[in-house]
Amino acid sequence: MNEMELMSNKLFTEKFGHNKSTRFNKLKEEHNELQEAWKKYEEGTGSLEHVLEELSDTQALLTHITGLLATSHTELLINAIVKVEVREVNPMYKRN
Numbered sequence: 685m686n687e688m689e690l691m692s693n694k695l696f697t698e699k700f701g702h703n704k705s706t707r708f709n710k711l712k713e714e715h716n717e718l719q720e721a722w723k724k725y726e727e728g729t730g731s732l733e734h735v736l737e738e739l740s741d742t743q744a745l746l747t748h749i750t751g752l753l754a755t756s757h758t759e760l761l762i763n764a765i766v767k768v769e770v771r772e773v774n775p776m777y778k779r780n
Contacts, residue, residue, distance in 0.1 A: 689757060693750075693752075702752055710745055711745040714742045714745055718738040718739055720738075722738075
């Protein structure tokens with residue numbers, strides 16, 4: 685984890701605890717809020733500022749959960765990139 689991830693993970697754990705299920709449920713809540721903000725933005729009744737605020741909340745939860753799982757954004761991004769690249773030649777790669 686980089687310095688920002690470590691600092692934010694420490695803060696979020698102090699403020700919100702380390703229960704992964706609780707944090708995942710909060711992520712689902714924030715995702716729903718992000719979807720609603722995006723819908724309003726696309727309809728012209730919401731602001732980009734609100735979308736970015738909800739995206740920030742979602743990012744914070746992803747960062748906290750990432751830390752609770754003892755990994756990093758970099759590692760997760762590398763895994764995602766590899767999956768995309770491998771699926772170009774093997775579409776069933778890591779599909780359950």
